[in-house]
Amino acid sequence: MSDRGTIDVASLDAPLTERGNMPSAIGRVTGLVGAFFAWFGNLGIFSWKVLKAALTPPYEWRELIRQLDEVGSKSFPLVALAGASVGVIISLEARYSLSRFGAKSMFPVTLVYTVIQVMGPIITGLVVSGRVGAGIGAELASMKVSEQIDAIEASAVNPYRLLAATRILACILMLPLLVIASDACGLLAGWFAQTLVEPLSFHQFIASGFRGATFSAFLPPTFKTMVYGLIIGLIACFQGMNTRGGAEGVGRAATNSVVLGSLFLILADVVMVKFILVVFP
Amino acid sequence: MATTLDMAMNQGEADKGDGVPVVAVENLEKSFGSHNVLDGVSLSVNRGETLAVLGRSGTGKSVLLRVIIGLEKPDSGTVRIQGQDIAGLALDQMGAIRMKMGFLFQHAALYDSLTVGENVAFPLEHHRRDMSRRERGERVRQLLGEVGMEGDVAKMPSDISGGMQKRVGLARALALEPEILLLDEPTAGLDPISSGEIDELILKLQHEHQMASIVVTHDLHSAKTIANRLALLDRGKVVIAGTFQDLQQSEIGFVKEFLRQS
Numbered sequence: 424m425s426d427r428g429t430i431d432v433a434s435l436d437a438p439l440t441e442r443g444n445m446p447s448a449i450g451r452v453t454g455l456v457g458a459f460f461a462w463f464g465n466l467g468i469f470s471w472k473v474l475k476a477a478l479t480p481p482y483e484w485r486e487l488i489r490q491l492d493e494v495g496s497k498s499f500p501l502v503a504l505a506g507a508s509v510g511v512i513i514s515l516e517a518r519y520s521l522s523r524f525g526a527k528s529m530f531p532v533t534l535v536y537t538v539i540q541v542m543g544p545i546i547t548g549l550v551v552s553g554r555v556g557a558g559i560g561a562e563l564a565s566m567k568v569s570e571q572i573d574a575i576e577a578s579a580v581n582p583y584r585l586l587a588a589t590r591i592l593a594c595i596l597m598l599p600l601l602v603i604a605s606d607a608c609g610l611l612a613g614w615f616a617q618t619l620v621e622p623l624s625f626h627q628f629i630a631s632g633f634r635g636a637t638f639s640a641f642l643p644p645t646f647k648t649m650v651y652g653l654i655i656g657l658i659a660c661f662q663g664m665n666t667r668g669g670a671e672g673v674g675r676a677a678t679n680s681v682v683l684g685s686l687f688l689i690l691a692d693v694v695m696v697k698f699i700l701v702v703f704p
Numbered sequence: 705m706a707t708t709l710d711m712a713m714n715q716g717e718a719d720k721g722d723g724v725p726v727v728a729v730e731n732l733e734k735s736f737g738s739h740n741v742l743d744g745v746s747l748s749v750n751r752g753e754t755l756a757v758l759g760r761s762g763t764g765k766s767v768l769l770r771v772i773i774g775l776e777k778p779d780s781g782t783v784r785i786q787g788q789d790i791a792g793l794a795l796d797q798m799g800a801i802r803m804k805m806g807f808l809f810q811h812a813a814l815y816d817s818l819t820v821g822e823n824v825a826f827p828l829e830h831h832r833r834d835m836s837r838r839e840r841g842e843r844v845r846q847l848l849g850e851v852g853m854e855g856d857v858a859k860m861p862s863d864i865s866g867g868m869q870k871r872v873g874l875a876r877a878l879a880l881e882p883e884i885l886l887l888d889e890p891t892a893g894l895d896p897i898s899s900g901e902i903d904e905l906i907l908k909l910q911h912e913h914q915m916a917s918i919v920v921t922h923d924l925h926s927a928k929t930i931a932n933r934l935a936l937l938d939r940g941k942v943v944i945a946g947t948f949q950d951l952q953q954s955e956i957g958f959v960k961e962f963l964r965q966s
Contacts, residue, residue, distance in 0.1 A: 472795075479796065481830075574813035577773050578827045578876075579802035581795060
């Protein structure tokens with residue numbers, strides 16, 4: 424700007440730093456958008472390689488069984504505790520809310536439906552994303568930076584089959600089972616929290632809670648968690664096997680596995696809840 | 705007029721009497737971004753021969769090995785393993801080729817969640833499913849015995865020294881009785897005594913197994929000990945290839961400087 428407050432046309436040819444930051448800001452935004460799509464593109468390529476490897480023998484059964492144990496049985500204590508905590512919280516909140524509206528009798532069905540249809544799957548998914556996603560991301564990233572994945576490939580073993588496909592399949596298979604465990608602990612803990620205040624037999628609780636329930640009310644929310652498992656396993660393996668940069672890269676892979684896994688899990692849940700409501704009204 | 709490289713390649717082939725080199729790299733080019741790592745590299749190795757690839761740090765020696773085993777794709781040029789061009793092969797197509805090769809990584813790259821024995825057994829478990837567990841165990845003990853590590857089967861990689869890890873890595877590389885052995889800086893980071901032991905081990909194994917070997921090293925003494933021929937890389941190109949005497953007699957300034965500094 425000139426001294427008289429008008430725009431100096433000559434300055435329009437000046438370097439960007441003198442003219443202002445708008446073009447560099449646009450450049451940054453377009454760069455981010457490009458990086459965003461590039462990430463999805465690379466994820467797609469990675470997914471294709473894993474799928475091809477998973478469907479081509481020889482199959483890595485021993486590694487799959489090891490991962491089922493790692494993902495499933497070793498996550499159980501944490502998932503059970505999380506589920507129980509959620510059950511208690513819902514029990515306390517539901518009892519208070521329902522009492523205000525004179526609907527205490529609705530407590531069992533409220534607890535059952537809230538735990539099994541909503542809170543159980545999402546809480547289990549987030550807990551597993553944190554534990555398993557970070558673990559897979561860090562493990563594979565550490566193997567990547569120490570050339571162990573290269574060594575696997577140099578040994579004529581497909582790393583996508585041995586490392587990625589087994590872990591992703593283990594996540595897909597174990598999530599529904601972990602959700603069932605979480606739901607069971609949530610219902611048990613919720614019932615127990617209610618019983619401490621107002622005695623209610625477990626039999627009565629189950630009979631009331633599941634009255635009129637059909638399989639279509641509970642099976643879709645449970646088995647949608649197979650999609651959660653796919654998201655958690657796929658993103659963690661992708662982040663881990665594409666790590667660069669030593670220890671910092673390993674940390675970044677672990678963090679990104681959890682953050683991105685959790686984010687996409689929640690976004691996927693939005694879509695799947697709507698889908699279930701439409702397909703199973 | 706034949707170049708030094710041509711004479712060296714022909715000498716190698718004449719010595720062994722083989723028609724086709726086991727490993728033949730022609731006009732290999734590889735860049736990472738704007739950095740031209742390999743710029744028209746050509747060399748070959750015959751059965752029973754050891755070629756040492758020397759050069760300063762960052763001249764593409766390790767990248768050359770990674771291209772030969774297929775961990776990197778070249779930008780142009782050919783890599784022939786027993787006459788077959790591997791440059792355009794996909795991951796699953798490389799399997800059969802890689803089973804003919806053993807690779808020792810610079811830092812051994814042992815699987816840190818497996819024991820020493822399990823590391824050596826890894827290629828056998830995946831490619832020799834016809835072997836019983838007992839046979840695999842015997843083969844693992846035999847391989848570890850060849851490298852002097854038979855008493856450390858149950859140890860974890862973190863429990864053994866760098867030199868010992870390299871020995872285990874060497875045993876793992878030999879598990880499938882490869883025809884080609886690729887060694888990336890086998891003595892890097894080791895003390896002189898351990899380096900000498902690794903050199904003697906490589907010589908012994910080479911004598912027993914008669915493999916075609918390519919050893920990447922910056923250690924001239926080690927190269928002189930274990931190699932039949934040496935190739936010196938500078939700025940992505942092979943400056944000279946031949947015996948140590950050929951290098952000593954060379955008038956090329958870089959070669960003289962390299963020998964002087966080593």
